[in-house]
Amino acid sequence: MSTATVTLKIDGVETTVPQGTTILKAARDAGVAIPTLCNLEGLSAYGGCRMCLVEITGSPKLFVACSTPVGMGMEVTTNSVRLKEYRKMVVQTLLAERTHICSVCVADDHCELQAMASQLGVDHVALERNWTGMEIDSTHDFLVIDRNRCILCTRCIRVCDEIEGVHTLDLKLRGKDAQVIMDLDEHWGNSCSCTSCRKCAKVCPVGAIYIEGEPISHTKRKDIAEFILLRRNR
């Protein structure tokens, strides 16, 4: 409704966007790609992975570009030395958190975490790595969840809640013990609410949720949420 616009500077380059646009989108439109992991077009912003942190002149704090709206006269920095280092540390921290062994993973070569590590030049993990040893749940007819690979981005939870609407998935426990669950922490095959729509597999950035027997390149579809919303709001 409102055609109010905001003019701001991103990495020194001035750009004008509609009021309410996120810094992430404004940057994208201005040709500045800010790395993200938990963000997915069409889903609500989560702000959890901390990949998209940016600096805003005048504040000592860091802000997530995925959910912070632009402000008139804002001066945003996306690529300072500190930010670049922190992005690497986010990837390192994720790689150390659970068991990520690319060579035996179904998502090898089609993994957003792997791609990010490569893009940022992460070639070692300075933290001690963990063997999580969680059981894989393959009780569903074709959907499989391997929580050892999960980075808790919650894309699966958000797509199940916001796009499919049934909210089969949620998190149990908190902190380092947090896990993605179905219904009352049931095996997927016993879930009473899952509609088998596969959207969780389509949006999972890594090899945590996949479809048995199906090549992952075939399964993954990053634009699924955006696409459905577009058609739904026609």
Added chain:
Amino acid sequence: MSVSETRRSMLEKVMKEHNFQESALLEILHRAQEIYGYLSKELLMDISQSLDLPPSHVFGVATFYSLFKLTEPGEHIVTGCLGTACYVKGVEDIMQAVEKEFRVKRGETTRDRKLSLFVTRCIGACAMAPNMVVDDEVIGKATKEVAIEKIKLALKGGPRRETR
């Protein structure tokens, strides 16, 4: 009415008081735990259906907060306060002594289901540190000996609340 029917009607009353509102979920889980002793999966499913909430949402809330217990606790509950003041004043030694004496690890229940040992992060009686709680009694300025004595007394005195 049978025990379970009484409990169910009490639960219904609580949910009605809160108009079956989604925002009252924590209050309802809290009262449900008081009525039933702990939050079983059946109970959580019942609540999720009554409030028309996704089961995973209810499970997520029930497991986020430390005070909600999803397994049945023992007849007696001993809680050690692991707040800063209590830690500094040596509650860890008391906890280890209790664990050894009664053969139960923190967060668990003895095999005969008579005693559960939990840890809490601060009950607010810091000037009387170290604190142990045996059933509902706060034992301030606790020592290994006094704590073990009180627990033994509690175990002799029979169940602290009705058991199924």
Added chain:
Amino acid sequence: MKLDELQEIAEHEVDFQRAYKYRINVCCSSGCVPFGAFKVLKAFEDAVKELGVEKECKVARTGCIGTCSVGPAVLIEPGDYLYQSVTPEKVREIVRDHIVLGLPAKEMLYSDKAFFEKQHRLVLRNAGKIDPSRIQDYIAMGGYSAIAKCLATMTPQGVIYEIRTSGLRGRGGAGFPTGQKWSLVARAQNTPKYIVANLDEGDPGVFANRTLAEADPHAIIEGMLIAAYAVGAEKGYLYIRSEYPLAIQTLQKAIAQGKTMSLLGDNVLETGFKFNLELRFGQGAFVAGEETAILASVEGRRAMPRPRPPYPANSGLWGKPTLIQNVETLANIPLIVQNGGLWFHKIGTPKCTGTKCFSLTGKINNPGLIEVPMGTTLREVVFDIGGGIPEGKRFKAVLVGGPSGGCLPETLLEVPIDYDSLTKAGAIMGSGGIVVIDESDCMVDTAKFFTEFCVDESCGRCTPCRAGLPRMKEIYDRITSGIGKVEDVQTLEKNGVFIRDASLCGLGQTAPNPILTTLRYFKEEYMQHIVEKKCQAGKCFRSKEAEA
């Protein structure tokens, strides 16, 4: 009750109380109750009857006087005679000597004057003097006259002006200027608006909010009423943790009494102003004390903080403008309205006005609840008020701000208590916890303890806190069991800074403070643990020493 009836009731109650020559206040707060406070109360009621001085003595239960390690405590007015460690057996003697014979029993009195000298009890003005279960007691002390003044003679903007002038800053830890917050919520266009009072007090080692609720619940309620009037809210939620049953009971009673006297409800003091208050109970999550997490919890969800903007002032509960304040902040409000913002501004320091309540505990001679003007130094708190370290042990560090705070050494004891000085030193004001430790405590072990706490309480949303802190804890496990590496110190420092800067909420942002301050001020202890495999305090490597 109507607005003008308030004054009448106050006068009536004051007259009623003046009829008594003595007032015997028995502390029945959570610190004294487990040690028989209610039995002592009954003993006094019986003793005054038995010794025939019933008509002269008003025996009343009261809230925390502050001397928490020598309870049950009893305060006899006039003269403020404080009796310590009172048992039912001693009661008769006290009544006989102090009341009948007119000679206070000196041996049983609390003797450390220094404990109270440097304190300035504003927030705790009524603690120890009124019966928290009687709204009339609060009214007799001038209670609810501030909201009456607002409703009768002040505009919402006028109220906000006084709060701004006072310089009051949020007492929950962050220290955001209260008046500014109120302005933001008042300006927000959306309705309805909400007030949320934060009594989650999850900080281990702090019981200041609990004490306030048990001693003077109406001060909090009146603060909420004034805030609601100023910002345009009609509904309030008081979020209190379930681990405080006595405080919950006290508040429930106070709210019920408030409703009966038209101080809460759809027609406050029959002026047409509407404010309804509901209690909500925390269920065991430290993170729920965070501003946006508390909102999620009130909405019936997992207490997970969310990114800001948008700020709660514009989009809080159910997307509506919400004012969230710590209860201690709220308890200051009636005083500011009654005496003016300028009066308040004179207390404390210019940039950090007013007083702050602290729970002073640990290796200290006088543990308890204190309230000091901002600007008081840590040295004064530890050595003057606290009476120094017991058993002749040497002071080692003061932990200010709990697991979100800093571990400060002897060289920083001159640091004054104010938001900016503490932040500069690497600590935070927090919700008011000061724990003193001595030479028998290990700084590495202390940092490990606090890190473990934050690991357990992390909500799990953001990578640095959820996945970074456990790695820090693992490093501490290695260091304290003899397999630390020299690089560990750099790893802790680098990741500590990363977690501080990149975390989503205050929990993650402050969790590295114990790590970073112990590295800054106590590095030798780390090196001793790693290189020499020695713990000078004797806390770590215990099993190895036992073997040796």
